[in-house]
Amino acid sequence: GGSSDRVEKYPLQQIRGVPMLSFVVENWHRIEGFKAFPGDVLIATYPKAGTTWVQEIVDLIVNEGDKEKCQRAPIYVRIPFIEMFPPPPFKSGIDLLEKMSPPRVIKTHLPIQFINQSFWDNNCKVIYVARNAKDSVVSYYHFDRMNKYEPEPGPWNEYIHKFMQGEVPFGSWYDHVKGFWEEKNKRNVLYLFYEDLKENLRNEVIKIVKFMDRSLSEDIINRIVELTTFSNMKDNPMANYTTIPDSVFDYSKSTFMRKGQVGDWKNHFSAEEAALFDKHYEEKMADCNIPFRCDP
Numbered sequence: 538g539g540s541s542d543r544v545e546k547y548p549l550q551q552i553r554g555v556p557m558l559s560f561v562v563e564n565w566h567r568i569e570g571f572k573a574f575p576g577d578v579l580i581a582t583y584p585k586a587g588t589t590w591v592q593e594i595v596d597l598i599v600n601e602g603d604k605e606k607c608q609r610a611p612i613y614v615r616i617p618f619i620e621m622f623p624p625p626p627f628k629s630g631i632d633l634l635e636k637m638s639p640p641r642v643i644k645t646h647l648p649i650q651f652i653n654q655s656f657w658d659n660n661c662k663v664i665y666v667a668r669n670a671k672d673s674v675v676s677y678y679h680f681d682r683m684n685k686y687e688p689e690p691g692p693w694n695e696y697i698h699k700f701m702q703g704e705v706p707f708g709s710w711y712d713h714v715k716g717f718w719e720e721k722n723k724r725n726v727l728y729l730f731y732e733d734l735k736e737n738l739r740n741e742v743i744k745i746v747k748f749m750d751r752s753l754s755e756d757i758i759n760r761i762v763e764l765t766t767f768s769n770m771k772d773n774p775m776a777n778y779t780t781i782p783d784s785v786f787d788y789s790k791s792t793f794m795r796k797g798q799v800g801d802w803k804n805h806f807s808a809e810e811a812a813l814f815d816k817h818y819e820e821k822m823a824d825c826n827i828p829f830r831c832d833p
């Protein structure tokens with residue numbers, strides 16, 4: 538509410554204690570009934586971790602660096618988002634997936650306890666991408682400002698608290714990153730960090746190629762690295778989400794490819810906010826040692 542006149546199209550509703558956009562809850566039976574096939578690859582993330590970046594990398598790997606093929610459709614059509622049920626003319630993630638022949642590449646933001654059992658039963662490869670909490674909350678804030686499907690974020694100093702309490706779509710960042718971290722050695726999960734992709738994209742591309750049991754020439758790897766830099770993806774209409782109409786994305790507020798940096802939190806957090814956030818973080822993350830980095 539407050540200063541905004543945004544109509545909350547999809548207010549938050551809980552599933553087993555986790556807040557979700559209402560269209561996820563309303564279509565839960567279809568998400569639960571979805572069946573993964575052997576060979577399907579799942580890209581799992583908490584929102585704003587670099588999902589689109591890794592989707593583009595994976596599509597280029599599958600298509601052996603073929604730039605034209607990877608411009609066949611927007612990223613959300615090439616790699617459907619399993620729990621997305623938008624109004625027409627867009628198709629739901631599951632409708633798109635049901636028309637694709639396996640093996641498919643699939644996107645999800647669901648926390649690990651909600652990942653459909655068929656992915657685990659079929660030993661599907663799961664690529665998890667995590668991004669440090671402070672840059673994640675900044676990116677999510679700007680995304681919620683521009684995306685009219687999302688609840689109104691309100692002022693920044695209040696939004697930080699919603700994020701810390703997990704009162705945002707897909708729930709707690711802390712639970713999400715920990716859930717996959719704890720399972721990664723028991724299951725077929727490659728756990729990547731946004732900060733590593735920024736530091737050495739080539740290394741991370743090679744890691745993904747190996748995880749997917751592919752082998753690509755140096756030339757193709759170099760091409761994939763070049764095509765997935767921030768500046769090239771920002772200019773690629775099939776990767777940058779400019780195909781979403783402004784009735785959904787308010788481009789006067791932000792772009793989807795916003796900054797693509799590590800450490801942008803420093804331009805948003807006051808010293809007091811950073812201290813408060815860090816103290817809460819220590820408590821939430823005391824039971825694990827995920828090596829997050831917040832500085833470039």
Ligand code: A3P
Pocket residue numbers: 582583584585586587588589590672675676677679765766767768770793794795796797798801
């Ligand atoms: P910022 O808002 O910090 O710019 P997701 O795809 O999970 O929604 O994540 C979106 C975030 O990843 C945005 O972060 C976006 O700019 C960033 N991003 C997307 N492609 C990128 C790339 N090639 N290099 C660096 N950052 C990228």
